Amino acid sequence: MFHATVATETEFFRVKVFDIALEEKFIPRKVIVISDYIGYNGFLEIYTASCVSEVKDSNVMNIPTSLRQKANATPKISTLCTQRAGTFVNGTFTVYEVSLRSEFIYYGIEDRTGRMEVVVYGQFTKLYCEPGDKLRLFCFELSSSLDMWQLRSVRHSYMQVCSLRHHSIS
Template identity: 40%
Template sequence: MFHATVATVNEYFHVKVFNINLKEKFTKKNVIIISNYFKFKGILEINEASSVFEAGPDQKIEVTNSLIREANKPPKFSDFPNYGLGVVVYGLFTLHKKKVNPKTTIYEIQDDWENNIEVVGHGKWYNINGKEGDKFQLFCFQLKTIDKQLKLVCGDHSFIKVTKAGKKNTPCRFEAKR
């Protein structure tokens, strides 16, 4: 499985692709046609019943730079109370603090507006290599309430990409036609 972001002319979607053989189709500037996908909590899921085809030369689309910027913009933590529990979150954040507990690791991350939220990591996301100032690219984390506080919790399809402080990370952008 891998994560991607696709866009139509006027909106973008986060995507979970359960067929690793499709990875070469989800590349920057590649125009694709997706059918028989499943939409769950705002995320498109591509599975064995789905079809992904490269678009023909007459099926090109233009995705505006403003939509690409919007797709890459991380959410504001201060807006989370408006989202509702269970929403799935993607975004690039800064690791502020890390606390390793016996079964979980609490990663306190910061958004671009210097608001903080805790990310609860367990399983493969327990005590990952990261230190203060590193960038955490979160994929598919769920907003939950734990001890009366909003937190982001990893699930089966969650993924964290760590970029060490001082290293440049160029995000990939994907385009698709529906």
């Protein structure tokens, strides 16, 4: 499975693609037609039975720059704290704290509008991250615990660590 974002000339959609063979179709600026998808939890879900076709016509879609920016923007933490629990979030956030508790890792993230926790488990606990690094999150679920807002890794979450330091090996 992989995550993608697609757009028409007026709106964008988050996509979960469950057929890895379709990866070559989801290339920036490529025009495709998608049919037989399932809409679920705010995502378009594409499976093997779905149809993804490349448009070879000379008609090119004109996606406004503002829509591209909106689709790729990281939400502000203060805005996330006003959303409903269960909302799925994508974005890149700065880590200020890392702590291991039981089989979970808790990352404190922040921006100029506030702070929040990211809770990860499973495969994501093997990633090396330290304060000052950035976490790029895909499909993390907004929830609250003990009056604190959290982004939690769930079944289809994905995470990358963008290190700001160059680690040298001696």
